[in-house]
Every structure is written in C-alpha cells, then in structure tokens.
Amino acid sequence: MRKKKDTVYKKKPELLSPAGDWPSLTSSVEAGCDAVYFGVKGMNMRHSASNFDALEMGKVMEFLRARKKKGYLALNITIYDRETGKIKRLLEAASSAGVNGVIAWDMAAMSMALELGMEVHLSTQASVSNFEAVRYYSSAGVKRIVLARECGLSEIAAIKSKIRKAGIDCEIEVFVHGAMCVSISGRCFLSQLSFNRSANRGDCLQPCRRKYRITDIPEEGRPECEYVLGEDYILSPRDLCTVMFIDRLIDAGVDAFKIEGRMRSPEYCAVVTSAYKEAIDAYFRGGLDDKLKHGIFEKLRGAFNRGFSSGFYLGRPEDLGGEISKKYEKIYVGEVVKYYKKISVAEILVKAAPLYAGQKILITGRSTPAGFFTLEDMEIEHSPVREVAQGTAVGVKVPFRVRRNDKVFIWNEEKSP
Numbered sequence: 400m401r402k403k404k405d406t407v408y409k410k411k412p413e414l415l416s417p418a419g420d421w422p423s424l425t426s427s428v429e430a431g432c433d434a435v436y437f438g439v440k441g442m443n444m445r446h447s448a449s450n451f452d453a454l455e456m457g458k459v460m461e462f463l464r465a466r467k468k469k470g471y472l473a474l475n476i477t478i479y480d481r482e483t484g485k486i487k488r489l490l491e492a493a494s495s496a497g498v499n500g501v502i503a504w505d506m507a508a509m510s511m512a513l514e515l516g517m518e519v520h521l522s523t524q525a526s527v528s529n530f531e532a533v534r535y536y537s538s539a540g541v542k543r544i545v546l547a548r549e550c551g552l553s554e555i556a557a558i559k560s561k562i563r564k565a566g567i568d569c570e571i572e573v574f575v576h577g578a579m580c581v582s583i584s585g586r587c588f589l590s591q592l593s594f595n596r597s598a599n600r601g602d603c604l605q606p607c608r609r610k611y612r613i614t615d616i617p618e619e620g621r622p623e624c625e626y627v628l629g630e631d632y633i634l635s636p637r638d639l640c641t642v643m644f645i646d647r648l649i650d651a652g653v654d655a656f657k658i659e660g661r662m663r664s665p666e667y668c669a670v671v672t673s674a675y676k677e678a679i680d681a682y683f684r685g686g687l688d689d690k691l692k693h694g695i696f697e698k699l700r701g702a703f704n705r706g707f708s709s710g711f712y713l714g715r716p717e718d719l720g721g722e723i724s725k726k727y728e729k730i731y732v733g734e735v736v737k738y739y740k741k742i743s744v745a746e747i748l749v750k751a752a753p754l755y756a757g758q759k760i761l762i763t764g765r766s767t768p769a770g771f772f773t774l775e776d777m778e779i780e781h782s783p784v785r786e787v788a789q790g791t792a793v794g795v796k797v798p799f800r801v802r803r804n805d806k807v808f809i810w811n812e813e814k815s816p
Contacts (some may be wrong), residue, residue, distance in 0.1 A: 400509050408435075408682055409630065409652075409753060410646075410651060410726065410794075411544075411679060411683055412649060412655055412656050412679065413433045413434055413469075413648050413654065413655040413656070414433045414470070414574070414655075414656055414672070414679060415430045415432065415433065415434045415435070415436055415658065416428075416430070416432035416434070416435050416436075416658050416660075416668055416672045416674055416688050417435065417437075417657065417658060417659065417661040417663070418436065418464065418661065418668075419450065419452075419458075419659040419661035419663070419767040420450065420451070420468060421764075422478060422665040422764055422767070422769065423435065423661070423663075423665045423668045424459065424462070424469060425481055425665070425765070425767065426665040426666070426668040426672075426763065426768040426769045427669070427731075428462075428468055428768070429768035430668065430669045430670075430672035430673040430676065430756075431672060431673055431676035432468065432658075432672050432676070433468065433469065434463075434468055434469035434470065434471060434499070434634075434655075435469075435470055435471070436470075436471040436473050436474065436475075436502060436661075437451055437470065437569065438450050438451070438472075438473040438601070438645065438661065438704065439451050439453045439456070439472070439489065439503050440452060440453070442474060442476060442486070442489060442655055446568060448450040450661075456493055456498060457495070457496040457497075457734065459496070460496045460497045460498060460542055460746075466539050466669075469499040469500075470498055470499055471498065471500045471502055471606070471631065471669045471767070472498045472501050472502065473500050473522075473661075474486070474489070474502060474503045474504045474505075474786055475503055475504050475505075475522035475524050475688035476503050476505070476600050476601050477597070477600055478508060481784070484750055485510055486511060490508070490511050490512050490515055490641060491535060491673070492517065494515045494516070494517055496749075497721045498517070500518035500542070500559070501517050501518070501519055501520065502520045502521075502522050502524040502545070503520075503522060504521060504524040504525040506561075509512075509521075509539070509541070510588065512762075513539075515789065517541060518542045518543075519539045519543075519585065519782055520540050520541070520542065520544070520545065520716075521536050521543070521545060522545055523545040523547060523548060523574070525547075527544050527545075527546055527547055528547040528549065528550050529552065529558065530551065530557070530558050530562070531661035533558060533562060533567070533571075534567060534630045536569070537567050537568065537569040539725075540689065541569060542569060543570040543571070543572055543654070543655065544567070544569060544570070544571060544794070545572045545573070545574075545657065546558070546571060546573055546634075548574065548710065548711060549578075550573070550712075550741070551703050551712055551813075552644075552647055552712050552713065552715070553804050555648075555651045555652075555653065556650075556652065558571065558647075559571055559651060559652035559653070563652075566636065570698045571652070571653055571654050571655075572653070572655035572656070573648065573653050573655075573656065573657065574639060574656075574658075574659055575641040575642075575644055575645065575656040575657065575675060576638070576639055576641065576642075576658045576659065576660075577638055577658055577659025577660045578638055578705070578771070579636045579638065579708075580598075580607075580636075586803055587603070587607075590602070590603045590604045590606055593606050594606070595612065596639040607664070609704075616688045635707040636705075636708065636716070636758070637704075637705050637708040637716070637718065637719075638705050638707055638708070639659070639707070639708065639709075639710040639714065640696070640707035640708070640709070640719055641705075641709070641728065642674065642678050642692060642695050642696050642699060643696060643709075643719065644685075644709070644712065644713070645675070645679070645682070645692075646682050646687055647712075649679070649682055650710070656671060656675065658675065663703060664703070664729075664762060664769070665763045665768065666702070666769035666771075667702050667703050668700065668769070669768055669769040670698060670699070671700040671702055673698075673701060677690075677691075677695055678692070682716055701812075706718070709720040710761070713785050716770050727811055727812045728810075728812075729761065729808050729809060729810060729811075730752050730808060730811065731750075731751045731806065731807075732747070732750065732751055732752050732754060732760075732808060732809055732810055733747055733750055733751060734748060734750070734806055734807060735747055735762065735764070735801050735802060735803060735804065735805040735807065736748050736792060738797075738800065738801050738803065740800065741802075743797055743798065744797070745762075745794070745801050746793070746794055746795075747790070747792065747793055747794075747795050747796045747807055748791075748795060749789055749790065749791050749792070750789060751789065752789065752809060753787060753788050753789055753810070754777070754786065754787040755774070755775060755786045755787075756774055756775060756777060756785045757774060758773070758774045758810075758811075759772075759773055759809070759810040759811070759812065760772055760773070760795075760809065760810065761776075761806065761808040761809075761810045762801050762805050762806070762807050762808070763806060763808075764801070764802055764804060764805030764806060765802075765804075765813055767800070767801050767802050770801075771799050771810060772797060772801045773797070774795065775796065776795065776796035777794065777796075778793070778794040779791065779792075779793055779794070792801070
C-alpha cells in the first residue's frame with residue numbers, strides 16, 4: 400500500500416472524459432470527471448457520434464461551469480483550405496461560449512485559436528514523442544500536449560522531467576483507457592481507400608475491426624482454400640486499460656488522463672469514469688493497493704470492450720484480460736412520461752418490450768446520467784403488478800431522479816463461461 404507521504408507533493412491529474420452527446424456528457428460529469436471533451440457536428444474526429452450543434456456550445460459550457468467542470472472542443476481533424484472560414488467562425492463561437500481549450504493539430508486551427516486568445520491542446524494526431532517537439536510547440540503557444548500513443552512510461556517520465564528542469568509552461572496528457580487505432584492514432588487510410596470515408600476527418604468505418612474471408616487463388620490440381628478471420632482479428636487491437644499501473648503514470652508526472660469513447664454509450668462513460676476516479680482518489684489517500692486495482696479492473700471488464708491491453712506503456716502491448724467478463728444486451732423498452740419526486744416514482748410508457756419484476760433496468764437521458772436498478776415495485780392504477788405488456792403505462796419505484804422523455808432499457812447480463 401502506498402503511503403500518503405509519498406504522494407502529497409504530487410499534483411492530482413485531471414480526469415478527462417468523453418462526451419459524444421448530452422446523455423454521455425451528463426453521465427461523465429456525474430461519475431466524477433474533472434473535464435469533458437466534445438465535438439460539434441462535421442468538425443471532429445468522431446463524425447459518427449451524435450455530437451453537439453455549434454449553437455449548443457454555450458449551453459454545454461453553462462452546464463459544466465455550474466458543476467465546476469471544464470470543457471474542451473475537439474477540433475483535431477484534417478482541415479481543407481475551403482473550410483478555414485468555417486473553422487474561424489466555429490472558434491469564435493467557442494471563444495464566446497467560454498470553452499476552456501481547443502484540441503487541435505492542424506496549424507490553421509491552432510493559429511486561429513491562439514489569435515483569439517484560446518488555450519490550445521495539441522492532439523495526439525501530431526505524434527509528439529520527444530522533449531524537443533514539446534519545446535517547439537510550447538514556444539508556439541501550446542499549453543498541453545497529448546503525447547503519441549507509442550510513448551512508454553520511462554519516456555513520458557523523462558519528457559516530464561525535462562519540462563520541469565527547463566521551466567516550460569506546458570502540460571502532458573495521455574490516454575488511459577479505450578479503443579486504439581491500428582495505425583498512428585487515427586492517421587490511417589484504410590477506411591478512405593475502401594469506402595472513401597476518411598479516418599482523418601473523423602469518419603472512419605473501422606474496416607480493421609471487421610471479419611474477413613480470405614480465399615486463395617486456386618491452381619490446377621490444387622483445391623481452393625478459404626479462411627475466415629475475426630474471432631481473434633488480424634488487425635484490430637485490444638482496448639487500452641491502465642488501471643493496473645495507473646500509479647506509475649501518476650508517478651511519471653502526467654498532468655491529465657484521457658478516456659477514449661465519444662462514440663460509446665452513456666453507461667460506458669459512467670462506469671469507466673467512476674472506475675478511474677476511484678483509482679486516482681485511492682492513490683492520493685494512500686489506498687491504491689493490488690486488491691483495489693483488481694476490483695476496479697473487474698468493474699471495467701463489465702463495460703463494453705474488445706479485451707484489454709497495456710498499450711505501449713510497458714513496452715510491447717501485453718494482454719491484460721482476454722474477452723469481456725460479462726456479455727450483455729441492451730433492449731429498448733420505452734420512456735419516462737412523468738416523475739413524482741416526492742415518492743420517487745416514474746410513470747413509464749412501455750412501448751417496445753414487456754417488463755417483468757426482477758429485471759435490471761437502465762435509464763438515461765439528456766439531463767439524466769446513466770443509472771441502473773433492479774425492477775421491484777410496479778403498479779398500475781395503484782395495484783401491484785409483476786409484469787407489464789407493451790402499450791401500457793406503469794408506475795415504477797426508481798432509486799434516483801429521472802426526467803420526462805428519458806429512455807428506459809432492459810439490461811440483460813450473462814457471465815461468460
């Protein structure tokens with residue numbers, strides 16, 4: 400167990416969580432992140448996420464400021480000359496909204512943001528992996544650099560040490576959890592080559608994560624041979640997970656920990672954010688031991704993942720966890736019609752699937768963080784019921800506040816053999 404005296408001088412890293420839409424933003428914030436990063440439609444590296452409208456940035460930042468959280472605009476795409484006017488207008492809107500920083504790597508976006516007096520965070524797309532690059536970008540006005548994914552722990556610690564010695568005002572950020580690209584942090588041409596959908600524009604169709612049928616070219620006298628690849632995959636890497644050595648990243652002096660996942664669900668944001676928050680807080684109170692790490696790791700295995708690896712932090716990526724520990728399905732049921740706060744009861748209109756007592760339920764919405772509970776108390780016209788058919792409204796006791804139009808799901812879990 401780590402003693403408190405070993406950690407008191409260290410600065411707690413900022414925990415930065417994804418926000419692909421309002422439910423994910425709310426879930427990340429309520430789960431304990433310090434900041435979120437988000438994109439606006441058409442101009443970020445997660446084109447297929449719901450994203451936010453540029454006109455919503457003011458509301459997003461009001462929501463975050465009210466909860467003492469920060470918000471960063473992800474603008475880390477390849478930018479064409481015809482788009483520079485649009486980028487400038489977007490940055491002006493972000494500045495007016497009070498966005499805390501812009502994540503970018505294109506020089507046009509960076510220079511425009513700096514001219515507006517905005518804080519610039521250099522995206523991992525720039526692949527910074529040495530101190531001289533940090534020095535250069537810092538001199539250009541960059542305040543934080545998201546290091547290249549291939550940097551190891553010792554290299555990160557060395558870069559941070561040189562930053563301190565040189566007195567450079569520039570922070571270091573690294574990814575701690577989530578999907579990893581098969582190429583250099585998104586700079587891959589496979590999707591554009593196959594479907595004319597550019598990964599560098601946030602529109603990757605992830606062909607590296609598909610199953611493939613490989614058939615040889617038959618020769619005379621030799622039978623045709625065919626293989627299907629996909630169970631272990633030939634290209635797709637496992638997801639990054641650092642919780643088992645998160646203390647070493649803190650010791651290296653990293654200023655911010657980023658969770659990947661702007662295309663993932665609100666419940667994913669809630670589970671993963673709360674897990675890393677627990678680990679970081681435990682470290683700083685001297686209680687992050689192996690037992691707690693393993694417990695948190697098991698929680699993370701319950702959220703969507705492709706199996707876990709250590710990334711490049713410990714050298715060659717190590718397999719940390721095989722497949723996910725739980726298989727689950729998320730079945731849409733209906734939505735909340737009304738919520739009676741005094742008695743903690745939600746009126747739910749059951750639309751798509753029947754409800755039964757004992758089922759695990761997920762409710763989430765624009766202003767409601769993802770929350771789970773087991774269905775126990777249900778009533779129709781004040782009479783207790785054990786099952787509810789489609790097309791019926793039912794009163795349900797809910798252990799947390801929900802809101803009108805929140806979505807209701809059945810959450811079926813099955814432990815892997």
